[in-house]
Amino acid sequence: MRHADPGTVAYRTRRRLAALPANLRGALWMIAAVMGFTLISVLVRMLGDSGVPAVLTGFMRGAIGLVVILPLLVRFGGLRQLRTRHAHIHALRVGIGATGMLLGYYAITKLPLADVTAISFTAPLFTVILAATILREKVGWRRWLATVVGFLGVLVILRPGADVTVLPLLPVLGMLAMAFAIACAVTLLKFFPEGESQLSMLTWFMAGSVVIASPWAIPLWQPFTPAQWLMLAGVGVSAIVFQWMIIKAFRTAEASFLAPFDYTKLLLAIALGWALFGEVPGAWTYAGAAMIVAATLYIAQREARLARAGRR
Template sequence: MEFAPDHHSLTQRALQRWRALSPNGQGAAWMLLAGTGFTLNGLLVKTLAQGGMDPFQISLARVFFALVALLPFIWKAGPGAFRTRHPVVHLLRGLFGGMAMLCGFYALAHLPLAQVTALGFTQPLFTILLAVLILREPVRWRRWAATAVGFCGVLVMIRPGSGAFDPAMLVALFMALGIAMAVVLVKRLPVGESHTAMLVYFCLASFLLALVPAILNWRNPTGMEWALLAGVGVLGMISQACIIRAYRSAEATFVAPFDYAKLLLATLVGYLFFAEVPDAWTWLGAAVIIASTYYIVWRERLKAEPEQREER
């Protein structure tokens, strides 16, 4: 005689095992979930783009469905979801983030999924440059050297002047630059700024950026395409939430390497769905970029440890 599984007890056991994990273990799990979400998001975007849908239309739908997913949180927060003393910073962050999203969608339409993912790892390198220029943060020679090495990895991957060079690679770099600019602008916001407000204003600014070009290039999606567009919006929002959870749960230097698993997953998905096989130059350039960005994160930890001891 067979018995139906007790779903309540299964859930309880799963929660107990989750709580038994260390903070670093939970952070690693959140980061792997985020990487999986972003990779599947890339799969959906690439499928839509190869079907002939314009990146502006995909971006507009992505932001719209993200806003729909945010509605319960906006309702819970009430007027506080829109309250801020820094509307200009939010506007700029949304515009740069929206530009990054558009560049990413364009790059996904023209480049292998793994290559776009690898070039996206240059975001910390751009963040350092922008932090010096905008935030006037001091940077010592080791971080400058690591940044230079990282950009050498970019040159290895894109090989300007060779027959393998594709201008879409530069668009992918603009994606990383836009994300870095959005990150730097977040640092200009006070610690108490509402996370809901940050997400809401980001979506609204990105929506306005994509609205007119999307209307001009609009074509009516099929039922399946509407489902894929909804998936892009919801997956993007969930993946961003997982990233936040990862860095709140664990040490940044511990969880950062788990983000690089995204490259292996992107390679597998690209091969299975689009028959994409990264060449040796892509792997070599990605290895250099990953090594340099991880070194920068490690140096940040060393820098933060004395400050934390002083606070104690």
């Protein structure tokens, strides 16, 4: 078996990372993933601005993802990893997740990046609702109150009042659907046994997203320019790489410690929205985002306290 050369930069970097505290290592993975997912949003938006429909972008993300992941599947265990006794859970997870992804991509092409990112933070709020209704977990009044405050933040982002420009409702609903889909995916993971392969889950999701998007994407098929192919490849490959980083982060560090780092996406979205698309968020966006972030941070911290206390 070939061992890494202690003299290489890669070896020294791994040694230095391994010497860091677990939470700090997890935070570094999380920050890298956050930057990556923000980049995906930018690419989806640029593709939309260049004339590529959102559903076609979603279709190509799944197709390119399959091209990337199938060799890895063969290399690490073979196609037998796709065998499962939980096909119905896979189907439900893929159906909800892929539909939410397509609706979210549509929202990204229609809304300012800062608003899209702020609304995406409602995923933990949906998780609270699903935990209470599907998993039958006991949710106290404090978490319910925080959840209500978070969703009120979405209404604030919608910019109520006659003296401001109101965000289009359909894209906002699309982004909420994507956040709901993320919450469903997290909730459904609890129904899989520990031995279920993450690589298998990712493969089924990519294949399912291609199937679900096909009826709408194929009639919209168009030749892509070299620049569009490059952006599509970026979306497809990044979706796998940065999802792996998210998994690495949560396996390395405490979830409650990582939660605040996820909100750096908003700062990146504001900066990139201004630099690339000339978008300047208004006061309603900041106010609504603050309410959503405060609510989800409170829920994360309370979950951590309850876990340490050994009760729900």
